[in-house]
Amino acid sequence: MTTTDRRGALRFGAGLTAAALTTGCSTTARDPVAAGHSASPAHPAHPARAAPPAPAPRRFPGQPAQIDHGPRNRPRVALTFHGQGDPAVAYALLKEAERAHARVTVLAVGTWLDEHPAVARRILDGGHDLGNHTLNHRDINTMAEAEARAEITGCADRIRRLTGSIGTWFRPSRTQRATPLVESLARTAGYPHVLSYDVDSLDYTSPGAAAVTRKVSSEIRAGSVVSLHFGYADTVAALPALLEDLDRRGLAAVTTTELLT
Numbered sequence: 001m002t003t004t005d006r007r008g009a010l011r012f013g014a015g016l017t018a019a020a021l022t023t024g025c026s027t028t029a030r031d032p033v034a035a036g037h038s039a040s041p042a043h044p045a046h047p048a049r050a051a052p053p054a055p056a057p058r059r060f061p062g063q064p065a066q067i068d069h070g071p072r073n074r075p076r077v078a079l080t081f082h083g084q085g086d087p088a089v090a091y092a093l094l095k096e097a098e099r100a101h102a103r104v105t106v107l108a109v110g111t112w113l114d115e116h117p118a119v120a121r122r123i124l125d126g127g128h129d130l131g132n133h134t135l136n137h138r139d140i141n142t143m144a145e146a147e148a149r150a151e152i153t154g155c156a157d158r159i160r161r162l163t164g165s166i167g168t169w170f171r172p173s174r175t176q177r178a179t180p181l182v183e184s185l186a187r188t189a190g191y192p193h194v195l196s197y198d199v200d201s202l203d204y205t206s207p208g209a210a211a212v213t214r215k216v217s218s219e220i221r222a223g224s225v226v227s228l229h230f231g232y233a234d235t236v237a238a239l240p241a242l243l244e245d246l247d248r249r250g251l252a253a254v255t256t257t258e259l260l261t
Contacts, residue, residue, distance in 0.1 A: 053164030054124050059192040060260045065183055068196040070223040070259035077246065078225045078256040080171070080197060082133055083108035083123075085231020087116045092236050094126050100243040102253035106230075107133035107171040107195070110155035113162060120162040129255040131169030131195065132156050139174040140182055148182055152189045168257055169195040176200070176227075195256060197227040201238075204229050209237035217245045225256065 060067075070078065081093065083106045090106075097104050106123045108130060113120055123130045134140055135154035143151065151173070156166040170191035172178040178186065178194045186194055199219045203212045212234050216226055228235055246253055 054130060054159070055168050055257065056165045057168055057170075057191045057193075058257065063193060063260060065187070065192075066177055066194040066196050067225070067256075067260070068177075069198045069225050070256075072221070072223040075222050075250050076252050076254050076259050077220055077223065078105055078259040079228055079242075079253050080105040080107060080195065080225055080256060081235075082171070082227070082229045083119070084112045084133075084137060085229070087119055089233065089236060090119055090230040091122070093230060093239060094122065094128070096236065096239045097128075097243070097253070098126055100240070100247070100253075102243055102246075103127050103129075103255045103258065104253065105129035105131060105169065105195075105256040107131045107169060108155070108159065108167075109133050109137045109173070110135035110158045111137075113155075113158045117162055120159065124163060127255075129168050129257055130159065130163065131167040131171060132159060132191070133171050134173040137173045140172045141175050141179045145181060145185070149185050149189075152182075152185055152191075156189055166190050169193070171195045195225070197225040199224050199226040201226060201228045201235070203232050203235045203238070206232060206234055209234045209241070212238035213241045213245070216242055220246070220251070222251065223259070225259070 070076065079097070079102065081104055083090065094104070103126075106128055108120065108123075110132075120130060132152065132155045134151040135158075136151060138151065140148050140151050152170065159165065159167040166189070170186045170189070170193075172182050172186075172194065177196050183194050199216055201212050201216050207215075216238075220226060243253060
């Protein structure tokens with residue numbers, strides 16, 4: 001990645017600061033959908049065509065029910081993004097990743113897909129993983145069983161309608177790990193594993209691009225699964241330097257499916 005590319009991404013990220021929406025998964029972060037904020041118009045949809053169904057969830061023998069990292073003996077990592085917020089930020093992040101030949105995993109919020117349905121196919125067309133991050137991005141671990149089930153299946157139904165499958169992964173909202181109940185409900189809904197992570201970028205706290213890059217770079221290692229978010233300009237600005245650091249260290253950014261295959 002050239003210095004010009006990185007500076008361009010930094011300028012773009014700074015320009016999006018005012019528009020970026022808070023979408024973090026901490027229990028204190030504001031939920032832009034629940035708060036009633038409107039997002040920027042979605043990227044135009046692709047022309048109508050017979051798109052192949054998206055990949056379905058897979059069981060990975062030897063992996064636990066809740067996965068927080070992949071094999072430590074291969075130079076691969078998975079950058080995972082919680083999908084919500086201004087779609088312009090999402091498209092910028094996808095473009096930046098693809099420029100560096102990186103592939104990512106997007107865990108989408110169902111109501112976000114309702115508002116911006118074209119983003120689902122855009123993610124898949126870029127060679128990325130698409131998964132389920134609940135319907136409304138509420139604290140799923142505190143919900144009654146029926147509510148939690150509706151959060152999981154509601155998002156799964158939306159992904160299926162848009163792509164032909166329920167997506168490859170489920171990640172619980174506003175928590176790093178699912179309770180046994182939520183884990184069981186996800187499995188019943190068709191997700192053999194719950195996707196957690198071992199590196200939290202804390203980008204949803206808006207600490208600045210340098211802090212995001214520093215936090216991830218100091219903790220990431222072979223097999224890591226990193227939690228990042230759409231909707232934050234700091235993340236856009238941090239991504240070029242982060243990808244450059246991974247390349248320098250010989251670590252390839254791949255989808256979570258590729259990480260575990």
